[in-house]
Amino acid sequence: MSVMTAPLKLEDLEDRSFDPFMVEKLSHGSTADPYPTIHAAMAKGPVHKGAYRDLFDAVPDVQMAGLNHYVVLGYDLIQQVLLDPQTFTNREAFEHNLGRSFGHTVTVMDGEEHARFRRIFQRAFLPQVVAKWGETVVDPVVDRLMGAFIQRGEADLVADFTHHYPFQVIYRQLELEPEQAPIFHKLAIAQLLSSIGAPQGQEASRKLGDFFAGLLTLRRAQPGSDLVSHLATVEVDGERLPDDVLIAFLRQLMNAGGDTTYRGTSVLLTGLLTHPDQLAAVAADRSLIPQAIDEALRWEGPVASTWRHAARDVTLAGVDIPQGAIVNVVLASANRDPAKFPDPDRFDIFRDRSVRPLPFATGPHVCIGQHLAKVEMTRALNAVLDRLPNLRLDPDKPAPDIVGHILRVPEHIHVRFDPA
Amino acid sequence: MKQWMCLNCGWAYDEAVGDPSAGIAPGTRWEDIPDTWRCPDCGAAKSEFDMVEV
Numbered sequence: 001m002s003v004m005t006a007p008l009k010l011e012d013l014e015d016r017s018f019d020p021f022m023v024e025k026l027s028h029g030s031t032a033d034p035y036p037t038i039h040a041a042m043a044k045g046p047v048h049k050g051a052y053r054d055l056f057d058a059v060p061d062v063q064m065a066g067l068n069h070y071v072v073l074g075y076d077l078i079q080q081v082l083l084d085p086q087t088f089t090n091r092e093a094f095e096h097n098l099g100r101s102f103g104h105t106v107t108v109m110d111g112e113e114h115a116r117f118r119r120i121f122q123r124a125f126l127p128q129v130v131a132k133w134g135e136t137v138v139d140p141v142v143d144r145l146m147g148a149f150i151q152r153g154e155a156d157l158v159a160d161f162t163h164h165y166p167f168q169v170i171y172r173q174l175e176l177e178p179e180q181a182p183i184f185h186k187l188a189i190a191q192l193l194s195s196i197g198a199p200q201g202q203e204a205s206r207k208l209g210d211f212f213a214g215l216l217t218l219r220r221a222q223p224g225s226d227l228v229s230h231l232a233t234v235e236v237d238g239e240r241l242p243d244d245v246l247i248a249f250l251r252q253l254m255n256a257g258g259d260t261t262y263r264g265t266s267v268l269l270t271g272l273l274t275h276p277d278q279l280a281a282v283a284a285d286r287s288l289i290p291q292a293i294d295e296a297l298r299w300e301g302p303v304a305s306t307w308r309h310a311a312r313d314v315t316l317a318g319v320d321i322p323q324g325a326i327v328n329v330v331l332a333s334a335n336r337d338p339a340k341f342p343d344p345d346r347f348d349i350f351r352d353r354s355v356r357p358l359p360f361a362t363g364p365h366v367c368i369g370q371h372l373a374k375v376e377m378t379r380a381l382n383a384v385l386d387r388l389p390n391l392r393l394d395p396d397k398p399a400p401d402i403v404g405h406i407l408r409v410p411e412h413i414h415v416r417f418d419p420a
Numbered sequence: 421m422k423q424w425m426c427l428n429c430g431w432a433y434d435e436a437v438g439d440p441s442a443g444i445a446p447g448t449r450w451e452d453i454p455d456t457w458r459c460p461d462c463g464a465a466k467s468e469f470d471m472v473e474v
Contacts, residue, residue, distance in 0.1 A: 083463045119427055126430045128474045354440070356460065366429050366462045 008214045010183045011207045013190060013200055020190035020200060027196050027406070031056045034304065034405040035345060038073065038333050046074045047319040052305045052328040056405045067096075068325040070310075073333040075340045075358070077317060081308060081329055082363035085110065090365060092309035093326055097195040101205055103248035107365065114364060117245055120236050122368055124227060130372040133169075138379045141168040146387050153419035154394060156412050157384070158266055166261035166376055170253055173227040174215070184208075188254035205251065212247045257369045263302030263409040264293075264359075264373060265380050270400040270410050271296045271347045272381075273393050278349050283385045292349045293377050297335075298357035299347045300402050302409065304332040306361055334358045388417035424450050424469045429462035432474060 013020075031037075037055050041048060051069035072081055081088045089110045091099075099108040106117050123129075145165055149155045171181050187204040194201030216232045223229040231246055241249075272279040272292065282288045310325040321327065336344035340355045360367035367373070384391065393399055397414035423432040433439070433453075438446040439460050444453055455466050 083458075085463075115428070122428060122430060126425065126427075126472070127432065128472060356441070362461060363463050364428065368429075371430050 008211055008218070010180050010187065010211050012183050013186070013203060013207075015200065018190070018200055020186060020193060020198075020204070023196070023198060024189050024192055027193075028408075029053070029056055029405040030403055031405040032401060032403050034332065035336055038330060038336065041071065042073045042333055042337075045319075046077045046317045047072055047321070049319075051326070052330055053406070068322065069328055070316075070319070070321050070325050071328045071330060072316060073330050075334040075337040075355070078329050078331065078334040078358065079362060081316070081327060082306075082358075082361055082365075085114075085364050087311055087314055088308035088327055089311045090114070090308065092324075093307040098252070100194040101191045101201060102251040103205070103209070104244045105248035105252050106245075106368070107252070116236075117241065118364065118368070120234060120241060121231070121249060123234070123236075124230055125368050125372055127371040130375050133173075133372065134375045134379050137169055137172050138165075138376050139383075141165050141172060142379055142383045146383055150387050150417075150420040154414070154416045155388075156414050157269055158400075158410060158413050161384075162262050162266045162269065162380070162413075164262075165380060166265070167254065167258040169261075169376060170258050174250075175224075175226055175228075184211075185254070188251075188258070191251060192255060208251050209247050212250045213243065215250075216243060216246065256367070257372065259407070260302050260367075260369075261373045261376050263407060264297055265377050266400075266409050266413060267300040267302060267402060268293060268296035268377055268381060269384065269413055270402060271299055271349075273391070273413065273415065274399065275347055276392065278347070279391070282349070282381070286382065286385070288349060289378050289381055290374070291353060292381070293374055294353065294357060295347060295349045295351065297359035298341065299335070299345075300408055301331055301335050301357075301359035302407055303359070303361075304404075304406055304408060305330045329361075331358055331361060387420070388415070390418045391415055392417070421474055422471050423474050425472045425474070426459040426462060426464050426469050428464040428468050429459060431459055431461035433469065 034056060041055060048071045050071060052071050072078060091108050091110050094108045098105065106114055106121060109117065142165055145161055149160045167185055176184060187208050190200045190204035191208060192201065194205065215228055219229040219232045223233050231241060234241065272282060282292050306329045308327045308329055310321050310323055310327055312323050314321050335357045338344050341351065360370040392415065394414040394416045400410035400413045402408050402410045425432045433450060435449060436446060438444040438448045442457060442460060444457065453466060457466050458464065459468065
């Protein structure tokens with residue numbers, strides 16, 4: 001039995017009327033379909049001077065603007081960059097944005113320090129560990145959310161389901177009091193706004209940090225079987241995780257583990273619902289779910305780009321990139337590279353799988369939570385297929401429209417089904 | 421079932437599948453993979469792998 005978090009109270013933003021969700025959405029760009037632009041840029045060559053954001057109309061990135069940017073496109077070159085962490089480092093690429101939001105997270109570490117902490121965190125998210133959470137943590141959340149709308153015969157699968165379940169999975173892992181959840185979600189989104197200079201960003205980071213510091217103290221005093229107790233007490237080679245590293249990781253959890261899974265699940269459902277033959281195939285044969293997930297994340301990976309820092313002068317595809325440059329690694333271009341994925345814009349769960357898509361990136365910083373994301377998406381899709389018979393898009397409402405050029409998601413998925 | 425797993429990223433080596441993209445043919449036993457081989461997901465060294473119950 002773990003300690004309750006009752007004594008811990010999250011403090012809301014001072015300006016209660018501030019809506020971080022709207023501001024954050026704007027910062028991801030409103031581009032409906034960035035792929036024609038990405039394909040056109042690739043056709044001119046795999047490396048360009050300038051920032052990925054500059055290809056689109058975007059809210060200026062006040063922390064990263066003014067730096068010397070290069071865009072890298074295409075599967076092979078992106079793999080080369082991400083698998084060469086000595087040349088292409090993280091700290092300088094992320095200290096201006098995620099580092100300000102989260103603190104000393106593994107995302108802003110390099111080399112030995114990164115490897116040491118990464119192994120400790122990954123141990124808590126290995127496939128055999130997270131598989132157990134499917135039943136104990138994910139299913140109850142999914143069941144409760146779906147129970148609220150299966151009688152209706154219609155739903156917006158984003159507003160009613162995908163925009164909630166991955167976050168609620170995290171609340172359960174943190175054993176957060178239900179009434180704290182809306183403030184927690186708000187602060188988790190607000191902390192990202194450091195990247196566009198909004199003062200609420202640092203305010204949210206500080207308030208979440210205070211909350212997690214209190215939580216760690218409680219869990220260390222009386223450890224339970226939950227994720228925080230595990231991370232707060234785990235020792236590797238006789239060493240515990242330092243508080244600043246652990247708090248930064250917990251700050252990042254909502255965004256890295258909640259936001260991306262909400263987007264990935266929404267994209268998966270969009271792909272299947274707009275291709276009813278493939279939806280029917282998966283409904284009839286659930287062994288197709290892993291390849292449906294892989295294809296959805298290739299087709300519309302929620303994270304379109306990541307960044308690295310050139311630690312030395314380097315030449316990529318004949319283009320000289322000077323030391324200190326920020327390399328924009330456009331994952332979306334790797335996953336739609338026609339040299340690797342024929343007819344790359346087509347959603348096809350039956351396509352050849354010999355080339356591994358890179359939605360979670362690759363290299364030493366590959367997504368720690370990728371196995372949990374797949375467990376969550378599998379459970380969510382199974383529940384949708386089991387509990388919403390005769391599922392189809394609502395013909396009287398707009399079809400789902402995936403938008404954004406940094407992070408992608410449809411705002412709505414209006415569906416109908418036979419009510420329970 | 422036990423599998424060799426990369427402790428940096430959780431990628432598991434399946435002998436039946438191998439790692440064709442790195443020239444490791446399906447059916448290759450773990451002990452026959454050269455020490456210079458790297459994890460296809462994260463680039464970690466073969467020594468970063470451990471035998472785990474999955």
